[in-house]
Amino acid sequence: MDASALLSALLMGVVEGLTEFLPISSTGHLILLGELIGFEGPPGKVFEISIQLGAILAVIVVFRQTLIDLVLKAWRPGPERFYAVNILLAFLPAAVIGATLHGPITRALFNPYVVCTALIVGGVAIIAIERWRPAPSIRSVPEIGPLAAVLVGFGQALAMIPGTSRSGATIIAALLVGAERRVAAEFSFILAIPTMLAATVFSLFKARHDLDLSGVAQIGVGFAAAFVVALVVVRWLMRVISRIGFTPFGWYRIALGSVMLLVLALR
Template identity: 55%
Template sequence: MQLFLEALFLGLIEGLTEFLPISSTAHLLLVGEMLGFDGPPGKTFEIVIQLGAILAVCVVYRNRLWGVARSLDKPDSQVFVRNILLAFLPAAVIGALAYKHIKQMLDMPLVPAVALVAGGFAILAIERLVKRCRVQRIEDMSPAMALAVGFCQVLAMVPGVSRSGATIMGSMLLGVERRVAAEFSFFLAIPTMAGATAYSLYKNWSSLSFDHGAVIAVGFAAAFVAAMVAVKACIGIIGRYGFAPFAWYRIVFGSLMIWMVLSG
């Protein structure tokens, strides 16, 4: 029962934090360590709960995605797909090349802790810096702008930076309206997380195990439900309060992580 509860809790954390600019990786590392979570061997659990989060975005934005798929002969839909693919490209290439180095950083808990705090202050600075937003639709983003957001996403390969935080803040610096920047980050997460999951499956295939199927299913379902709630809530919070609440949360949580790491 304890294992099921831990799987439920970690699935909820993955779903709630994956699409918010607060770093799901840092939360899973810290909470998993605190719980002493001893789930399925290999990377099975982590991979499957990520799939739950990906599915949630597809469900929340199903009408938009289906509309694009049905109208690929229209210029707007073509530009939408082009921008998503261009933004995905840097992470796909650099992620494959830097896979070993990324895994090494996951074993250094001080890295995500410091990145959380630094990212929090960066978000506060960008919120003050960005005053004018000239891009009001994803379809209005230029190819160069989409590619630049893709390079911002590469920064999130450092644990604790946050994929959504890097892409949203990068988009805003380039002149994208904050709500549009958040939605672009959500759509970009679909190929990025799917690609990362597929690559992780390939790299860890020999150590994967589905012997703990029920535990994995609990984590998947929790991540799916929590991600659906988080994606919908995120847009509302951003529209009302901006990104400052997320920034201050990162600073507090990151400081707590630093204290825990340094105190052993």
């Protein structure tokens, strides 16, 4: 395998790690980057699945103590059970809608023009909600109740539109129901674990006849890059988000979507 193929895999992994948990759309960035560099990964869905698993593993590492507490303590009444139930409630809308509409959405909407439009619209929404959102009333993740969790879950379902951003949609929904920025980010990251694992299993099942483990070097490079970069990004965001807010990501989305629309028009 030549060096350019490994470099392309590295770039795709880095972009996955950078964008998966920021409200700027990892799918959108990967589609646009793939178009720009002409990326060709191994046959089947193995490469895409591997870099997503790398990003998921990073979140599991960062929130490992929270996850251990949920596993050990959710079996009896208490805050951990309340937390786990609300994660489940937030997970269900995307799971049901995704299982039903995954195929039509993939066929109809996975193209650069939809991505660019969704980036711009989502950027405007982030800026507007940061400016006019309600005063925070939810100051820890266990305070997110069942109704708020379900609303966040329906926000997550919107992220099936490429370019919308799963983390962006869930964070915006959490802000609208009164969560502090850090709480919104943490709930989004924890919710990502069952959601992304379910999406990965679903993708593996759908593509089971086409899976091919050729290109192991590309897969390994992409997985490692996604894991390391996502680990840094998640830890950084949890430290600074209360201070910087989400508005800079909104402006970034608008700028990127606008520039890419211009590039696509000139090609």
